Amino acid sequence: MARPALFFSLAASATALWASASSAPVSLTKFVDSLPIPKRILLNGLKGAGPFELTVPISQFQAQIHRDLPATTEWGYDGSSPGPTIEVERGQTVRIHWLNKLPATHLFPTPKGADAIKPDVRAVTHLHGAKVTQTDITDRLHDNDGWPDAWTVSGQEQIAEYPNDQSARTLWYHDHAMGETGRNVAAGLAGLYEIHDAYERSLNLPSGAYEIPLEISAKAINADGSLSYTSDIGNEFYGNAIAVNGKLWPYLEVEPRKYRFRIVNISNARSYGMKLLDTTDHSAGPAFYQIGSDGGFLATPAVLNDPTDPSAPRLILAPAERADVVIDFSKYAGKTFLLQNNSRDIGEVEQSLPEVMLFKVGPSVSAPDTSSSPSQMQSIQRMNPADASVTRQVIFDQMTMPDGTIMLTMNGKSWMDPIVERPVLGATEVWELANTLTDTHPFHIHGVEFQVLDRRLFDVQAYLATGKINYLAPAVVPAQNEMGWKDVVRVLPQMVTRIIMKFSPYPGYYVYHCHILEHEDMDMMRPFQIVPGP
């Protein structure tokens, strides 16, 4: 039985499901602040396997997010939003004390429909993409994955141990408290986490000052500089402004050479379709060589935004997706490029915010560029559906309740319903993610990584009438930059998206959910358990 507290009223807003929760447009001069680089915590500089202890306070503070705004009150980790980039070496065990020092009152009003029984301010941190054990979901002192109901209140800490036994990749940490994730992340609770290894170093990629994170978030800014958030549970939060690394519409001065960018969509609901445009003549800027995605390096770079190919794909990132990208500015000294977002082209329904940030290419390099842009990386063994012992379906659907309210569901179940999926440790399974709705839902699963097999159009009306999936077209293989290891996949409307994954190496309790945070908060999230083998 679903909880009435998490319903939202269609009567209050006839298009509530798809409505933008934007504030009024803000009139701010763009590209006046330089891109900040979040503080780095270099645990990989420590010798040995650990465990290394780190305390990260979660608190409220003020920050200058635009030159012409008064200081903005926000939430963050270790005094900043985004929080510090935590860097570790593969195999180095890290134990983080996520110390809740948040105030008693939330930064944003309690949304209509929120669960009034729980404390209004509660937090729990999840390291997105990390493989951790999670065998006791009631013990916040051993809450490695950040169980959504195992939140802390001010003065308490969550202790999470990360074995980091994963190849080099970009992870990110963010709040995951059930019913609160959207509001807490919109307040600023997100940050990057990088695993490094010897293979990554052997690639001789641009590094140091030439390896830059771009954490893209949508914010709703009021004229006085304060932040706001959607007032109804269920309204996707699109905001009215774009921040990169916490600054609104920043610029970055680059040298005419190669750079490595770790681009992460930390937005609640907004997807981006990005390319570079010359600000003078609107010609296409340098190509993106995407060398990695959610789960580390691709086998070969995907060339996006190739200026010589008008049909070249742009970089699409749904919430929580990551792209590791090399951009070579060496032929573009003196030029300025806009990182342009054309999300409408990728089926987004919200009001588009077409500008993200600027890259200003300087006249010369400060030292010769000796870094590499690899044409090939380690091969990735494609998983075979014939090796799957179980095939499951996850139906993305909505339910109209007797009182007329609508709830988004997976398999018609809510967060509180008992666990259904109990894959056996070590088993390989195919999951068919069938979207009966009219918008894209980015699916994320904890504890494992997967490969995307294909997407295939199906007859939604026939499915709703009979419960059977009839395909209407041949399966479509994923794009090249979706051929690596993933932990988020765009589940497109009217399509079945098939993924394959091996449930290892740890048993425990985990969750899968839509990564539109307002959907996750209103029950597009389910628990599952990886059970030890017989």
Ligand SMILES: [Cu+2]
């Ligand atoms: Cu969704």
